[in-house]
Amino acid sequence: MAKTPPKVLTDTYEEVFTALAHPARRLILMTLNFEGGEMTAGDIAALFKHAWPTTTRHLQVLEAAGLIAHERQGRARLYRIDKKRLALARDWLGWFFKSPR
């Protein structure tokens, strides 16, 4: 039997809110923001007690959601925050407060 292909999240909001749901991923975003927007994978991994590959995975989830992007810098990888989708999520939530009619 052929292996079923993995599910693809087509909905942007679903990807963004799913990414924001995990505390490690929120910490990555907050730290990245606080540190001026750019950090290496190693510096990010050092924030956590768990194994490095686990962090790699969180970074991939964040990148797939469009919340971060990366660039090679020699043998390191520099991750930077991208706030456009954070703004999108904030605006979605905003509608609940600015819609008197």
Added chain:
Amino acid sequence: MAKTPPKVLTDTYEEVFTALAHPARRLILMTLNFEGGEMTAGDIAALFKHAWPTTTRHLQVLEAAGLIAHERQGRARLYRIDKKRLALARDWLGWFFKSPR
């Protein structure tokens, strides 16, 4: 072997963003908001193609996250939106934009 107890989400943000991650749950919130804040379980279930118990489950996730609350009304159950935690999430996202340094 004893069955492991289910995981409890102690983190408010985790509960809220997890709840917001599913499109059905976002539709419930948007519809509740649009309809003036209150709807019966039946009216909410009628929004979806999927079986009623599936909607019940989504309502429980939303309620556990503090995004909705309910009250009995005869044999029906009236669900109403509670925006406090939506505001909390919106404000959390807001910090990424109002922190110039």
Added chain:
DNA sequence: CCATCATTTAGCGAGTACGCTAAATAACAG
């Protein structure tokens, strides 16, 4: 009471998430 209506609870199955360790890759230093 008894049936019916509105809704939830119980429990199952397939798929997904998230931790881990081991192995692979890629760039740099000697």
Added chain:
DNA sequence: CTGTTATTTAGCGTACTCGCTAAATGATGG
């Protein structure tokens, strides 16, 4: 080349999510 540093990929196990159907609950009407 060879080793070292930085990081990802591969693959595994356990727990959780989300759909389903069947059964239970609780209020109302006759």
